[in-house]
Amino acid sequence: MPVYEFDLFFHPILFLSDSRFSSFCIESFIVYNFEKWVYYWQVNGLTKYIFVTGGVLSGLGKGLVTCSVGKMLEVRGYHVTAIKCDPYLNVDAGTMNPYIHGEVFVLEDGYEADMDLGTYERFLGGEFTGLNNVTSGQVYQTVVRKEREGGYLGRCVQIIPHVTDEIKRRIRLAAAKSRADVVLVECGGTVGDIEGLPFLEAFRQMRNEEKRGDTLLVHVTLVPVLEAVGEPKTKPTQHSVKELRAIGLQPDVIAARIEKGRLDKASRAKIAQYCSVEERAVFSSINVPTLYELPLELERQGMGDVVCEYLGLRDCKPDWSGWPEMVDRFKKPKDVVKIAMCGKYAELADCYVSVNEALRHAAAKAGCRVQIDWIETELFEEDLKRTGVLEGYDGVLVPGGFGQRGAEGKIIAINYCRTHDKPFLGICYGFQLATVEFARNVAGLEGAASTECVPETPHPVIDLLPEQKGLKEMGGTMRLGSNPVVLEGGSLPHRLYGSTEIRERHRHRWEVNPEYWDRLEKAGAVFPGWSKEKKLKELLWLPDRYFFLGTQFHPEFKSRPWAPSPPYYGFVKAAYDRKLRKPEPEF
Numbered sequence: 001m002p003v004y005e006f007d008l009f010f011h012p013i014l015f016l017s018d019s020r021f022s023s024f025c026i027e028s029f030i031v032y033n034f035e036k037w038v039y040y041w042q043v044n045g046l047t048k049y050i051f052v053t054g055g056v057l058s059g060l061g062k063g064l065v066t067c068s069v070g071k072m073l074e075v076r077g078y079h080v081t082a083i084k085c086d087p088y089l090n091v092d093a094g095t096m097n098p099y100i101h102g103e104v105f106v107l108e109d110g111y112e113a114d115m116d117l118g119t120y121e122r123f124l125g126g127e128f129t130g131l132n133n134v135t136s137g138q139v140y141q142t143v144v145r146k147e148r149e150g151g152y153l154g155r156c157v158q159i160i161p162h163v164t165d166e167i168k169r170r171i172r173l174a175a176a177k178s179r180a181d182v183v184l185v186e187c188g189g190t191v192g193d194i195e196g197l198p199f200l201e202a203f204r205q206m207r208n209e210e211k212r213g214d215t216l217l218v219h220v221t222l223v224p225v226l227e228a229v230g231e232p233k234t235k236p237t238q239h240s241v242k243e244l245r246a247i248g249l250q251p252d253v254i255a256a257r258i259e260k261g262r263l264d265k266a267s268r269a270k271i272a273q274y275c276s277v278e279e280r281a282v283f284s285s286i287n288v289p290t291l292y293e294l295p296l297e298l299e300r301q302g303m304g305d306v307v308c309e310y311l312g313l314r315d316c317k318p319d320w321s322g323w324p325e326m327v328d329r330f331k332k333p334k335d336v337v338k339i340a341m342c343g344k345y346a347e348l349a350d351c352y353v354s355v356n357e358a359l360r361h362a363a364a365k366a367g368c369r370v371q372i373d374w375i376e377t378e379l380f381e382e383d384l385k386r387t388g389v390l391e392g393y394d395g396v397l398v399p400g401g402f403g404q405r406g407a408e409g410k411i412i413a414i415n416y417c418r419t420h421d422k423p424f425l426g427i428c429y430g431f432q433l434a435t436v437e438f439a440r441n442v443a444g445l446e447g448a449a450s451t452e453c454v455p456e457t458p459h460p461v462i463d464l465l466p467e468q469k470g471l472k473e474m475g476g477t478m479r480l481g482s483n484p485v486v487l488e489g490g491s492l493p494h495r496l497y498g499s500t501e502i503r504e505r506h507r508h509r510w511e512v513n514p515e516y517w518d519r520l521e522k523a524g525a526v527f528p529g530w531s532k533e534k535k536l537k538e539l540l541w542l543p544d545r546y547f548f549l550g551t552q553f554h555p556e557f558k559s560r561p562w563a564p565s566p567p568y569y570g571f572v573k574a575a576y577d578r579k580l581r582k583p584e585p586e587f
């Protein structure tokens with residue numbers, strides 16, 4: 001604990017004279033105790049840290065290697081957590097454009113995280129919180145706030161030690177709160193990035209401060225195989241390790257991303273020699289048919305045993321029971337189900353990772369594989385006949401989204417599904433626009449719309465949540481995170497979830513306007529789920545359709561390969577059963 005906080009706490013005059021100081025002192029008392037506890041935790045050797053860095057270039061699957069290492073420890077009986085360090089200056093990923101930066105992944109506590117946290121949750125058993133994501137934005141915000149409060153008592157505030165101390169404090173806080181045996185700490189970006197330096201420096205300091213043998217550094221690099229030469233080239237790996245060493249970090253384990261085959265013995269020996277790691281600690285991170293196979297692949301190469309040995313963890317036998325069978329279900333599907341994702345082309349790529357994964361999890365359980373095609377809904381706005389393309393699909397999904405552009409096209413796609421009885425799943429914006437479509441074309445509310453698209457609509461069936469009105473700040477201000485939802489007994493969602501009380505994660509500002517509930521319900525819309533206080537409609541279901549369901553929440557965030565999300569499973573199963581011409585879906 002820094003000395004100044006101690007001084008302040010025991011300084012009665014300051015404590016009594018200034019309310020600002022008194023609250024600061026109370027806070028530091030809590031910090032003091034907590035840090036003492038963290039210290040106890042550490043000196044007793046209860047926490048081990050595995051730092052993961054990336055070299056050469058981004059997009060090498062560093063997150064997947066992190067998850068694989070975590071999984072290998074988990075199947076050996078260790079409690080594992082993972083922390084993602086993001087060197088960007090945003091406080092969280094909530095304000096970042098997902099069409100550029102990839103999906104915003106919402107955690108139980110409502111924290112809007114980098115999509116890597118989604119990968120962590122899909123591999124590792126636990127649920128994560130905002131503490132599992134440390135960004136430069138958070139770190140600098142805290143340091144600058146403390147400086148303004150006088151917390152540094154006249155000292156010059158610097159990257160080292162103040163920023164690095166704050167990074168270490170956050171890592172240790174997350175570690176202690178999770179009570180994990182092993183904490184994986186992944187640094188985003190590539191070694192050599194200016195933004196990442198304070199994080200790597202913090203890793204270096206931690207490696208020095210923690211007990212020897214309690215930390216490990218896994219470096220993920222690229223080993224290209226040049227077409228002309230046909231052999232793996234280790235030079236980029238050598239260079240990136242050199243760069244790591246220049247900032248005082250020496251890797252213990254190297255996971256080399258290789259696109260063709262695995263590293264041969266000679267390349268492993270060369271990497272070992274040049275990078276000062278053991279040959280048996282050089283692994284090949286290869287292309288796998290399904291992501292969930294990577295932990296098994298690295299286990300086969302012996303990574304789990306090497307990591308445990310290096311960290312001095314008792315050699316427990318891994319218990320992979322269930323995992324290979326699950327992977328097999330992903331790899332050996334009997335049939336294909338074609339799903340049309342209706343949205344804007346701009347939304348492609350990484351921004352619906354969780355939706356894609358949830359569909360894949362559901363398909364594996366249903367015994368098929370999903371082929372996901374993107375359909376540009378703006379084309380429907382130009383020419384209605386273009387909706388004919390949807391005929392070739394077994395199901396249509398309208399995912400979450402924001403803004404007016406493309407919304408009318410999404411409504412046209414939803415109309416096609418309702419009138420052609422095509423299995424449909426609407427997520428968040430998709431649910432809201434399905435309500436709009438129903439209002440316009442079934443309930444006869446001409447010109448009905450969401451005020452997000454048409455603020456002056458005569459029938460605002462979707463309107464801003466009361467608490468959203470008048471909000472100025474954009475970051476972290478939506479209705480976020482896990483909330484309880486009550487399901488109507490006997491309804492489709494009840495059947496899918498097998499329970500009338502569920503919890504799902506949210507991320508929205510608009511809702512079904514209570515003034516229209518009656519008119520919509522009288523016209524045949526069923527809202528078989530509501531927020532616990534009965535204030536908000538959470539689901540839309542058309543019982544006379546083969547499968548037509550919309551959810552205000554985002555069930556994809558809780559889908560796991562071993563436990564697919566119920567609405568996604570229902571949707572994919574219905575699409576598949578429809579394809580097999582079954583009279584009704586068999587859940």
Ligand code: GLN
Nearest residue numbers: 400401428429508509510
């Ligand atoms: N734009 C809508 C809202 O804010 C839907 C958001 C979403 O799909 N995540 O309510």
